[in-house]
Amino acid sequence: MPHLLDWHLLDDATWRRCLTAAVAHYRAGKTWTEAARGKSIALIFFNPSLRTRTSMELAAVQLGAHATTITPGSGTWGFAWGEGVMDGDEAEHIREAVGVLSRYYDALGVRLFASGTDYEQDRTDALLHTFARHAGVPVVNLESAFYHPCQALADAATLATRFDGDVRGRRFVLTWAYHPKALPMAVPNSALLAAARLGMHVTVARPAGFELDEGVMETARAYAAAHGTAVEETDDPDAAYDGAEVIYAKAWGGRLRYTDPDAEAALRASHRGWRVTAERMARTRDGVFMHCLPVRRGVVVDDAVLDGPQAIHLLQAEFRLHAQKAILEHLWGLPHPRLEVFGPAFVLD
Structure with missing residues (x-):
């Protein structure tokens, strides 16, 4: 599954290809395409967002895809993460929530900030990896405890x-x-x-x-x-x-x-x-x-x-939109813009 949990988990070729694509989108301006027509992404925000949310929503639309933004606990059930009997306030486990959304959408995005109380959990991005483990479609990290690949x-x-x-x-x-x-x-x-x-x-x-x-x-x-x-x-x-x-x-x-x-x-x-x-x-x-x-x-x-x-x-903030387009193209295996924008360190083969 071509998740984007962080760039250090992916090879240099993928990093350079997405970097080149982001710059190519910037140079192309506010262009709209149909490259992702028929695709969809659910964006699950457990934490507030301005740039990440709006840039990802708009990037999907400009590529011809549909985006749905979800704020857990606000218009949805609260989600449980732990093991054992669910006798707390949460009505739905993250396993079912992610499993269902994977059957509806072609990709999932998730924002899960650091706990600030459990360093090992945060350092290993345990919640993000739990989310990805139960997903049946590519997952993009919209900022986790330890990494923000979109930024x-x-x-x-x-x-x-x-x-x-x-x-x-x-x-x-x-x-x-x-x-x-x-x-x-x-x-x-x-x-x-x-x-x-x-x-x-x-x-x-x-x-x-x-x-x-x-x-x-x-x-x-x-x-x-x-x-x-x-x-x-x-x-x-x-x-x-x-x-x-x-x-x-x-x-x-x-x-x-x-x-x-x-x-x-x-x-x-x-x-x-x-x-x-x-x-x-x-x-x-x-x-x-x-x-x-x-x-x-x-x-x-x-x-x-x-x-x-x-x-x-x-x-820098404007580039969030162009980066999101490059990321969605990567997740869905779509062709990146092949524009020779820089020298050998950045240009595609």
Whole structure:
């Protein structure tokens, strides 16, 4: 089953093919096709969404397919996940729900955020894999506990377009930012892996206590090493900007949230100075600013940066639509646009 649970589970050829297709869709503009006529996808959102939901709905329609969005517990039964007797509030088990939807639709999309309480469950994406295991059709991850492949493809296509395919060796900084909530690690994990797989030189800037998962870091280092680049870490919120060509800001919670939430909140609050400012951006090498959105102005990043010429976060958001088209084509085995947009690292055979 050609699931897309995350890109690191798929080979380089698939990654490059989908990346090329996303850029091709961007260059083609707002085109509508009939490539997926007769296809359908159910989008199950256990968590809120703006960009992922609307871009996937529109991508399906623009390819000629039908999309249905489902919010479990709101207009549907609540779903149970565990084993044993169902004597709680949930009326339907996820096995039956996914089994039924698989008989109606040609693909399923699911958004399942991190629990924030069970690190092993989150690290292994246990709920996402449970969902996929019971599906009889391809499943696409619309953001899980640990990964966001839709965002990752859009980010990679944005970078490839911004630098006209010449991304290898460029300096990419993934910087932690303060946020009043302990956010999941899915987006920073995926941004890190995408940049490293593109062959960029990556620096992860974060305070002590906010390290990303070592398994994700090891995968990123392997991607970078294959290109002759590296993945580094620093706890210096200023030095990381020196000479950077991309600043990707994202807040995420520390590991303490799983064992001592109060201590994690206190530690996070002590680093309010980790914010993207115009002064820090001035230290870059004409660097661009990226963020997956939604973003808190004045908390994660200053207005002067978001409203300035270095910000490409809206282009990044636009690429969500083009990435979703490429993903649906992959899931359904449809022909990707064969457009020679870049050099050998990106062009199809």
